[in-house]
Amino acid sequence: MNYRFEVLDKTISxxxxxxxxNYRLRHELFAGGWSPEITRECLERGHxxxxxxxxxxxxxxxxxxxxxxxxxxxxxxxxLLEIVAGIMDDPKETTEEVARRETVEEAGxxxxxxxxxxxxxxxxxxxxxxxxxxxxRVDTSQISGLQGVAEEHEDIRLHVISRSEALDLRNTGRINxxxxxxxxxxxxxxxxxxLERWGLTSA
Numbered sequence: 569m570n571y572r573f574e575v576l577d578k579t580i581s582x583x584x585x586x587x588x589x590n591y592r593l594r595h596e597l598f599a600g601g602w603s604p605e606i607t608r609e610c611l612e613r614g615h616x617x618x619x620x621x622x623x624x625x626x627x628x629x630x631x632x633x634x635x636x637x638x639x640x641x642x643x644x645x646x647x648l649l650e651i652v653a654g655i656m657d658d659p660k661e662t663t664e665e666v667a668r669r670e671t672v673e674e675a676g677x678x679x680x681x682x683x684x685x686x687x688x689x690x691x692x693x694x695x696x697x698x699x700x701x702x703x704x705r706v707d708t709s710q711i712s713g714l715q716g717v718a719e720e721h722e723d724i725r726l727h728v729i730s731r732s733e734a735l736d737l738r739n740t741g742r743i744n745x746x747x748x749x750x751x752x753x754x755x756x757x758x759x760x761x762x763l764e765r766w767g768l769t770s771a
Contacts, residue, residue, distance in 0.1 A: 571595060571596040572595065572596050573593060573594065573595035573596070574593060574594050574595070575591060575592075575593045576592040576593055576594065576605060577591070577592040578590065578591050578592075581609070585613075586611055586612065586613040587611075587612040587613070588609060588610070588611055588612070589609070589610045589611075589612055590607065590608075590609055591607065591608045591609075591610060592605055592606075592607055593605070593606060593607075593608065594606065609694070610694065610695060610696055611694055611695040611696070611697070612695070612696055613655070613695060613696075613697050614655045614656060614657060614697065615655070615656050615697060615698045615699070615700070616653055616654060616655050616656060616697065616698070616699045616700070617653065617654060617656060617663050617666040617667050617670065617699065617700045617701075617702070618651055618652065618653035618699050618700070618701050618702070618747040618751070619651060619652040619653070619667045619670065619671055619679070619682075619701075619702045619703070619704045620651045620652075620685075620701075620702070620703045620704065620748065620751035620752065620754075620755060621651065621652060621671065621675060621677075621679075621704050621706045621708075621711075622703055622704065622705060622706065622731075622755060622762075623705070623706055623707060623708040623728075624705065624762060624763055624766055624768050625707075625768070626708055626709075627730060627731050627732075628708045628728055628729060628730055628731065629728075629729060629730075629731055629734045629752070629755075630651075630652075630675055630706065630708060630711055630726060630727070630728055631649045631650065631651065631726075631727040631729065631734065631737075631743070631748070632649070632650050632651065632652060632674055632675070632715075632724050632725070632726060632727075633647055633648070633649055633650075633724070633725040633726075633727060634647065634648065634650065634716075634722065634723060634724045634725070635647055635723065636648050636650075636745075642744070644741075644742070644744070648744065648745055649727065649737060649742060649743050649748065650745055650747065650748055651747055651748045651751055652667075652670050652671050652674045652675055652704075653670065653674075653699070653747060654666055654669070654670035654673070654674070663700040663702075664682055664702075667679065667682055667700075667702050667704065668682070671704060671706075673715070673716070673717050673722075674715050674716065674722070674724055675706070675711055675715060675726060676710075676711065676713075676715050676726075677706050677707070677710050677711050678706075679704040679705065679706060680704075680705040680706060680707065681704065681705040681765075681766070682702050682703075682704050682705075683702060683703045683704075683705075683762065683765075684700075684701075684702055685701040685702055685703055685750070685751060685754045686701050686750070686754070687699070687700045687701070688701070688746075688750070690746065699746075699747055701747060701750060701751055701754075703751065703754065703755060703758075703762070705762075705766065708728045711726055711728055712726060712728065713725075713726060714726070731755070731759075734752055735752060735756070738752050738753075
């Protein structure tokens with residue numbers, strides 16, 4: 569069954585790099601009838617694309633270490649191990665085009681193949697942001713050093729590590745943001761199919 573909702577009013581309380589929208593709304597209830605009028609705030613920061621870079625020939629992944637303000641108080645500090653990611657700020661760009669552009673900007677390499685993983689909501693209780701997640705085949709022999717777009721204040725250190733080491737970092741909590749956790753889990757579940765697609769054998 570498709571339940572209905574009504575937006576009674578929407579205002580913008582803040583507009584900067586992100587935007588905060590205030591809603592007055594009501595929606596149908598599972599038990600029948602309608603909810604009373606409720607208010608909700610929603611952070612509008614656009615939608616994003618993220619890519620797990622994987623080299624099947626060397627069984628390695630590429631992680632990006634960078635500063636994140638949202639992790640200032642998080643155990644381990646604000647320098648996180650992540651995967652390539654970027655906001656979709658041009659409506660004419662496809663998710664695949666964003667994935668390829670961000671891979672060049674953040675990892676300094678080209679994608680040899682691009683496989684969709686999933687499209688998910690980041691935290692729908694408070695933000696409309698969604699992420700389109702991919703796995704991208706790369707040649708890690710061409711990847712090293714520091715990357716990032718200076719005008720966007722990006723300061724990125726690249727780490728080329730084995731797939732097993734990346735899984736250990738996930739299991740111990742060193743990798744602690746959603747996109748790389750989801751992508752690494754997907755890689756474990758789908759690696760055999762990827763190797764078959766690329767004409768390789770599983771070790």
